[in-house]
Amino acid sequence: MYNFLNDLARFNFLQYALVTGVLASVACGIIGTYVVVRRISFIADGIAHSVLAGMGSALFFRTVHGWEWVSPLYGAVAAALVTAIIIGVVSLWTKEREDTIIGALWAVGMAVGILFIARTPGYSTDLMSYLFGNILLVTEHDLWLMAGLDLLVVVAGVLFYNRFLAVCFDDEFARVAGLRVEVFYLALLCLTALTVVVLVTVVGIVMVIALLTLPVAIAGFFSRSLWQMMALSAMLSMVFTTAGLVVSYEPNYPTGATTIMICAVAYLVVVIGEGLRKRGRG
Amino acid sequence: MSDPVIIMEDLSFSYDGHLVLEDVNLAIHEQELVSFVGPNGGGKTTLLKLMLGLLHPTKGTVRIFGKRPQDARPLIGYMPQHAHLDPQFPVSVMDVVLMGRLGLTRPFGPYTKADRIAAEEALRTLHVWDLRRKHFSALSGGQRQRVLIARALAPNPRLLLLDEPTAGLDVAIEGEFYELIRGFARKMTVVLVSHDLGFVSQLVHKVVCVKRSVVTHATSDITGEIISRVYGSEMKMVLHDRSNGGDIFKCITS
Structure with missing residues (x-):
């Protein structure tokens, strides 16, 4: 702990990592709550995996073709948004099975990403960091981009709170009440996509879903309304990402995996605690 | 006629x-x-x-x-069957009823004073004003019916x-x-x-x-x-x- 604080004062990368965790937590609390109550975590996970296509291709074009301006994070944003819109359009306007499409996009996104990365010299460390997180590799430029995404997600999520709430709770009624349900559903998927991109940086593609849903699940036990759930899960998520960073730093554990384990343990403790409390009462 | x-x-x-x-x-x-x-x-x-x-x-x-149904929606109050609603959804009775005002309230931000007054009136009409802070999922079947009727009445259809x-x-x-x-x-x-x-x-x-x-x-x-x-x-x-x-x-x- 002492070493961590000492290094935090000295090293930019550690400060960036800490700020990244906090930024990610805010988006995570707000959008994660919508994802959990609307039960679209499978969609969020599909989007997360498709992100590899964007990161892989961006890396390829940058390394092999010298397109310096293409950051993997831009690729991730593009891939996530395209996937979100395809899933949204399929589920709103076609009679295809939604879960089949999600599964396909999930796997194809991974495949495209892996092919590009395999053709990029020196690929293996990049692939590992995309899959399992690279919070210690965040640059100042990444940080600004993430702050921008975060701002967008938070402003939209808060400004249209009532509308997203209605679309998540009872979309048929929302339509009758005069809401453009398709617009709000697509917007929600796009916000989910942007949040996923921010989270991928923190815990990696494979583990995004846990960070997006577990803090919300814990908050669900103690919240009576959606906004309480958002505030509480954002705070929990800040605690978990920071703790993940602190705990993993000295023994040099993978930060993403450590963060997820902390989330999981906290969730388990709360579930068991609540179970015992209910049994004790009844 | x-x-x-x-x-x-x-x-x-x-x-x-x-x-x-x-x-x-x-x-x-x-x-x-x-x-x-x-x-x-x-x-x-x-x-x-x-x-x-x-x-x-x-x-x-x-x-x-005299209009197409989608154009007449602002004049219609609707109560669907509640079986399709997620029983675990964290939402209060008041928030459910306010949803009836979505077509009339401002395009973003919180509900207006007028929305809250209309929702209160609807809740009182259905004798469920006392339940306004309750979790929707904590209600009995009959109470849910009333809340959903109140939501249908909230836009004064x-x-x-x-x-x-x-x-x-x-x-x-x-x-x-x-x-x-x-x-x-x-x-x-x-x-x-x-x-x-x-x-x-x-x-x-x-x-x-x-x-x-x-x-x-x-x-x-x-x-x-x-x-x-x-x-x-x-x-x-x-x-x-x-x-x-x-x-x-x-x-x-x-």
Whole structure:
């Protein structure tokens, strides 16, 4: 702990990592709550995996073709948004099975990403960091981009709170009440996509879903309304990402995996605690 | 008589090639209190959804206040069946009722003072103002029905569409419910779906029997023959009482 604080004062990368965790937590609390109550975590996970296509291709074009301006994070944003819109359009306007499409996009996104990365010299460390997180590799430029995404997600999520709430709770009624349900559903998927991109940086593609849903699940036990759930899960998520960073730093554990384990343990403790409390009462 | 609130002309509706409604002709007028009755799967809810523009007729037309249904939505209050709602969803009663104001409130940000006043009025009308801070999922079935009716009333509609408002309702409070619905009908046109003919025949002016085709009866014209035609042999009439000045039918499934 002492070493961590000492290094935090000295090293930019550690400060960036800490700020990244906090930024990610805010988006995570707000959008994660919508994802959990609307039960679209499978969609969020599909989007997360498709992100590899964007990161892989961006890396390829940058390394092999010298397109310096293409950051993997831009690729991730593009891939996530395209996937979100395809899933949204399929589920709103076609009679295809939604879960089949999600599964396909999930796997194809991974495949495209892996092919590009395999053709990029020196690929293996990049692939590992995309899959399992690279919070210690965040640059100042990444940080600004993430702050921008975060701002967008938070402003939209808060400004249209009532509308997203209605679309998540009872979309048929929302339509009758005069809401453009398709617009709000697509917007929600796009916000989910942007949040996923921010989270991928923190815990990696494979583990995004846990960070997006577990803090919300814990908050669900103690919240009576959606906004309480958002505030509480954002705070929990800040605690978990920071703790993940602190705990993993000295023994040099993978930060993403450590963060997820902390989330999981906290969730388990709360579930068991609540179970015992209910049994004790009844 | 004034122009009809709801007109359906030569309307048919098929779902996945399966004919649900056929050659429906229907006119419902201002301040009428009408019930759709018929067996499950007979097309009652489908008929409501066609009126809301949630479904579109395969053939024929629907006009609500002379407009296309989707354009008439600001004038309609709608209570769906609550079975499709997620019982774990964290939302308070007040927030549920405020959803009725979505089409009238400002395009973003919190609800306005006017929205809250309308929601309060609706909650008080349904005698559930005390429950406003409760979790929607913590309510009993009957309380949920009231909250969803309050949500339908919140936009101060001119046409109220209620899908199975009596489902899961305690028999003891049925009488109170009659009074509530009669009260609505003094201010607006009310259409309710019910498979409980006993409930509606004491209440409504007009019964629309829905079983693929549609036949409209004045309540006083309902006979045992009509009931068995609509429900088939499963239904039988067990009580025939003229004490309320009108005919009362209690129907049970055998």
